[in-house]
Amino acid sequence: MKTIKLLVVDDEENIRILFKEELEEEGYQIELASNGLEAIKKIKESNFDLIILDIKMPGMDGIQALNAIKNVNKDQPVILCSAYGEFKQDFSSWVSDGYVVKSADTRELKQTIKNILHIT
Amino acid sequence: MNPVDLLGKIIEISHSNLEIPSRISSILNIIAQEMHFEEVIVYTFDRDKRLTCKFMNQKSVLFLILNQYRCHIGEGIVGSVAQKRVPQFFTIKDIPPRFGCLFYPDLNGVIEKFKTFSFLPLSDDSYLYGVMVVISSSRETIHDSEKVLLSMLSREIGGILRASELIFSSKKRISELATLSELGKTLTSNIEPHELLKNIALIIARALNATFVTIRLEHTFLKLDSQRFTYGVIEPSIENYVKELEKEAVRTKQAISLGELAPAEHKDSFKLSLYASPMLSKNRMLGTITICGTRSQQDLALEENSQYLIHTIANYISSGLENTLLNTKLRDVVKELGDAQKRLIEQEKFRSLGEMTANIAHEIKNPLVIIGGFTKRLAKKIQFEQTENRYIDIILKEVSRLETILNEILDYVKENPILIEPCNINDCMDEILYLFNSDVTWEQVHIVKEYDKALPSIMCDGQQIKQVFINILMNAFEAMHGSGTISIKTEQIKLDNKTFAAVSITDTGGGIDPAIISNIFNPFFTTKERGTGLGLAISNKIVMNHNGHLEIENVVGKGVTFVVYLPFKNSITKEEFL
Numbered sequence: 001m002k003t004i005k006l007l008v009v010d011d012e013e014n015i016r017i018l019f020k021e022e023l024e025e026e027g028y029q030i031e032l033a034s035n036g037l038e039a040i041k042k043i044k045e046s047n048f049d050l051i052i053l054d055i056k057m058p059g060m061d062g063i064q065a066l067n068a069i070k071n072v073n074k075d076q077p078v079i080l081c082s083a084y085g086e087f088k089q090d091f092s093s094w095v096s097d098g099y100v101v102k103s104a105d106t107r108e109l110k111q112t113i114k115n116i117l118h119i120t
Numbered sequence: 121m122n123p124v125d126l127l128g129k130i131i132e133i134s135h136s137n138l139e140i141p142s143r144i145s146s147i148l149n150i151i152a153q154e155m156h157f158e159e160v161i162v163y164t165f166d167r168d169k170r171l172t173c174k175f176m177n178q179k180s181v182l183f184l185i186l187n188q189y190r191c192h193i194g195e196g197i198v199g200s201v202a203q204k205r206v207p208q209f210f211t212i213k214d215i216p217p218r219f220g221c222l223f224y225p226d227l228n229g230v231i232e233k234f235k236t237f238s239f240l241p242l243s244d245d246s247y248l249y250g251v252m253v254v255i256s257s258s259r260e261t262i263h264d265s266e267k268v269l270l271s272m273l274s275r276e277i278g279g280i281l282r283a284s285e286l287i288f289s290s291k292k293r294i295s296e297l298a299t300l301s302e303l304g305k306t307l308t309s310n311i312e313p314h315e316l317l318k319n320i321a322l323i324i325a326r327a328l329n330a331t332f333v334t335i336r337l338e339h340t341f342l343k344l345d346s347q348r349f350t351y352g353v354i355e356p357s358i359e360n361y362v363k364e365l366e367k368e369a370v371r372t373k374q375a376i377s378l379g380e381l382a383p384a385e386h387k388d389s390f391k392l393s394l395y396a397s398p399m400l401s402k403n404r405m406l407g408t409i410t411i412c413g414t415r416s417q418q419d420l421a422l423e424e425n426s427q428y429l430i431h432t433i434a435n436y437i438s439s440g441l442e443n444t445l446l447n448t449k450l451r452d453v454v455k456e457l458g459d460a461q462k463r464l465i466e467q468e469k470f471r472s473l474g475e476m477t478a479n480i481a482h483e484i485k486n487p488l489v490i491i492g493g494f495t496k497r498l499a500k501k502i503q504f505e506q507t508e509n510r511y512i513d514i515i516l517k518e519v520s521r522l523e524t525i526l527n528e529i530l531d532y533v534k535e536n537p538i539l540i541e542p543c544n545i546n547d548c549m550d551e552i553l554y555l556f557n558s559d560v561t562w563e564q565v566h567i568v569k570e571y572d573k574a575l576p577s578i579m580c581d582g583q584q585i586k587q588v589f590i591n592i593l594m595n596a597f598e599a600m601h602g603s604g605t606i607s608i609k610t611e612q613i614k615l616d617n618k619t620f621a622a623v624s625i626t627d628t629g630g631g632i633d634p635a636i637i638s639n640i641f642n643p644f645f646t647t648k649e650r651g652t653g654l655g656l657a658i659s660n661k662i663v664m665n666h667n668g669h670l671e672i673e674n675v676v677g678k679g680v681t682f683v684v685y686l687p688f689k690n691s692i693t694k695e696e697f698l
Contacts, residue, residue: 012486018493056482083485084530101527102485104492104519 003029004117005047009039009065010054010081015102019052022106023113036060040068043076050113053096055082066096077116081109121154123269134276140284144175147277151254152177155266158234159183159255162242163198164281166190171198171251182255185226198251201239205248207271209262210237233257240270242278249281296429299327300436307440313448316441317349320409324433325351330413331392335399336366337407337445347407358392358412365396366408373398373405375431395427397434401442409434481526488526492519528654538584538665542577545585545610545621545686552589553608564603572611578621578688584662585686591655592625592682598648599629599680612688619688620668626681632674640672 006028008019013034020030031048033039035057043051051069055062062080069076079098098112114120121129133146148160159182162175173187194203201208212235238254252274256262262270306319317335325333332352354362361378368376378394396410411430492515499512549571556562596606607626612619632640639645641660646653656670663670666686673681 012490014490014494015486018490018497021497022493083482083489083526102489103523104489104496104516106493106496 003027004049004119005029005031006113007031007033007039007042007048007051009033009036009051009057009062011035011057012054015054019106019109023110026110026113028113036062036065036068039065040072043069043072049077049117051076051078052081052100052109052113053078054102055080055084079109079112079116123265126150126154127269127272130273130276134280140280140287141175143280144277145178147273147280148175148177151270151273152179155254155269156258157254157256158258159253161186161253161255162250162277163202163253164242164250169193171202174250182227182230185230188226197239198253201241202248202251205241205243207238207240207267207274209239209267211235211261212237235260236262238262238267238270240274242274242281244275244278244282247282249278249285252277295327296432299323299429300433303433303437304440307437307444313445314346314349316444318351320437320441321349321351324409324411324430328411328413328429330411332412334362334410335407336410338370338405352412354412358394361392361394362396362410362412365394365410369396369398369408369410370405373400373403375427375434377427395430397427397430399434399438399441401438404442406438406442406445477529481529485523485526485530488519488522492516492523495519528658532654532658532661538581540579540581543580543582543585544577545575545623546571546573548582548586549589549608549610549623552586552593556593561602562597565597565600566605568605568607570607570609575610575612575621576688578686580666580686581662585666585684588659588662588684589623589625591659592684595655595682596625596627596629596680599627601629604628604679613685615685620685621688623684623686624681625684626679628679631676631678631680632672634674634676637672637674641670 004027006023008016008023008030009032010016010019011034016032016034020032023030031042031046033042037060039051039053042048053062053065053069057065060068062082066078066080069078077097079100080096081100081102083102097116100109100112103109130147130150133143133150136143138146144162148162151157152160157177159180160177161173161180161183163171164174166172168190170190170192172190173183176183191199193199197208212232215237234255234257236256236259240252240254241248242250242252252270254270302323303320306316306323309316311319317337321333321335324330330352332350332354334348334350334352334354336349337347361381365376365378365381368381375395375397377396378392393413394410395412396408398408399406409430495512495515499509499516504512549569553567553569556565557567593606600606605628607624609622609624609626611622611624613622614620636645636647641656642653645657660670663684663686668684668686671683671685673683675681
């Protein structure tokens with residue numbers, strides 16, 4: 001079976017590590033980026049099945065990064081992941097494919113990834 | 121006693137210090153005794169301006185019969201003497217066929233005993249005060265000299281009646297002045313307008329011995345809790361008359377009585393004397409004073425004197441009242457301004473506080489996720505003993521609690537965009553109740569639904585409105601400690617020409633302490649051990665953003681009803697918020 005490649009974009013190093021370890025346990029291959037620009041550079045170099053994007057980041061924030069990513073590849077699946085809960089109901093207008101409120105409990109994140117990638 | 125002595129004696133009595141009724145009675149007794157008359161009776165005017173028997177000699181028999189009747193000026197023989205102010209003398213043989221008011225049925229069999237009848241006006245040069253009737257059963261004729269003497273005596277009695285009237289009117293004037301001075305004192309005192317108006321009603325009622333006095337203020341002038349201030353009780357049966365009179369007094373800017381308002385044929389059928397006077401200050405309508413007395417009450421000379429007095433009072437108090445009311449209005453406006461300013465400052469403070477809070481919450485969230493996330497990883501990697509597992513559980517529980525608090529704070533301080541769509545409130549509520557019903561902790565909660573099935577859909581953000589209902593339902597649940605009845609009612613209500621969907625949620629949780637009720641919408645205010653104090657603050661904000669409002673009906677000891685009002689027509693549109 002083909003390995004599924006995910007890109008985790010977050011400015012907080014320990015969050016990146018946490019998500020990487022948690023998601024690697026699920027069998028995904030994880031790449032990391034610490035900001036929007038770095039993320040765009042990475043998706044131009046290789047393909048990702050899914051990108052997990054933090055919203056509040058210095059430099060290019062998650063919303064700008066999302067638009068830029070969709071400009072490169074409009075079919076690129078992206079999950080927004082942020083401390084803010086209230087954006088949740090509005091994410092559709094930002095054309096992301098999913099929205100997860102950042103939490104120590106990563107079950108919701110994992111489930112959302114499965115839903116988008118149609119993994120049962 | 122010769123005529124000169126008689127006259128001298130009577131003049132002496134008339135100038136004595138005796139009370140006026142005793143003076144007149146004594147004189148009548150002397151006339152009866154010395155001039156050999158059986159009946160000497162004096163008619164005076166009552167408060168209806170009708171001639172009524174008022175005084176008599178001690179041995180009078182006719183008085184008790186005659187005083188049941190009264191007559192207008194010009195009516196019957198007594199009325200005609202009063203009208204013409206000329207004495208008339210008759211013997212039983214030459215009394216005219218229309219002798220008038222002496223021929224009452226009760227007099228049949230009595231009147232025939234008497235032989236001479238004399239009627240004398242009691243007047244001075246300008247006024248008529250009454251009529252004296254002198255009747256004899258023993259005397260066949262009255263001599264001319266006696267006629268002259270009777271005329272002189274009647275003049276003397278007229279003088280006493282005039283003095284009595286002067287004393288009465290000056291007493292009345294003094295009491296009016298006392299009333300006005302009392303009113304003046306009240307008006308210049310520094311009391312609240314509702315106290316002032318109540319006092320005015322009381323003073324007037326006391327001065328005029330009225331059944332009730334009611335002061336009604338015009339709405340346009342000043343918003344008080346009540347527009348009506350009453351001393352005494354307005355019987356429900358005459359409430360409408362009072363309102364009619366007030367309306368008429370305001371419309372015409374003239375004082376008016378019930379008699380004037382009613383159709384002529386009903387005029388005398390009213391047992392009440394009702395009178396309304398407008399209060400005008402510089403032609404501005406402040407309101408009306410209405411006074412009511414019972415007509416049968418002897419000492420209540422309401423109809424005319426009081427009409428005059430109430431009119432004077434209305435004029436007198438209007439400018440003072442206007443000043444007081446304007447002062448109060450000014451004070452209210454100043455206070456409102458102060459409150460608005462305070463609110464503005466608080467809002468501003470809260471806005472910056474909110475921004476800061478949002479930033480802090482966001483900054484805390486990341487480390488918290490890291491702490492919690494790695495604690496979980498730790499638990500997964502290492503096989504711990506029971507104690508260590510318990511510690512890990514505690515850490516994770518507290519992390520999740522902190523996360524919940526941070527989520528609520530971030531929800532509250534960030535402006536949420538509203539997604540407007542047609543939403544059926546009944547369905548919305550049912551979806552929530554379905555969730556609660558499947559929760560075992562809600563087993564002891566009895567839900568009573570009373571939906572308006574025809575409630576049209578409203579334009580709102582269904583998710584946010586659900587959050588409002590959930591917050592209120594959760595509060596109800598916690599107030600009842602998980603056991604009791606929650607009644608939910610949906611209906612259409614019209615307020616100020618706008619139609620609202622009103623959703624009432626009533627619990628049986630014992631109500632809210634009135635001391636804290638004004639705080640319950642404040643952010644971070646909570647009575648719960650582990651609450652953030654944001655639930656109702658968020659709900660309130662959401663409802664306000666929908667141009668609706670939240671109301672609380674608190675019954676201490678029973679429970680609380682929260683009513684969510686949401687407008688059907690909403691000016692906020694999808695475009696505005698996206």
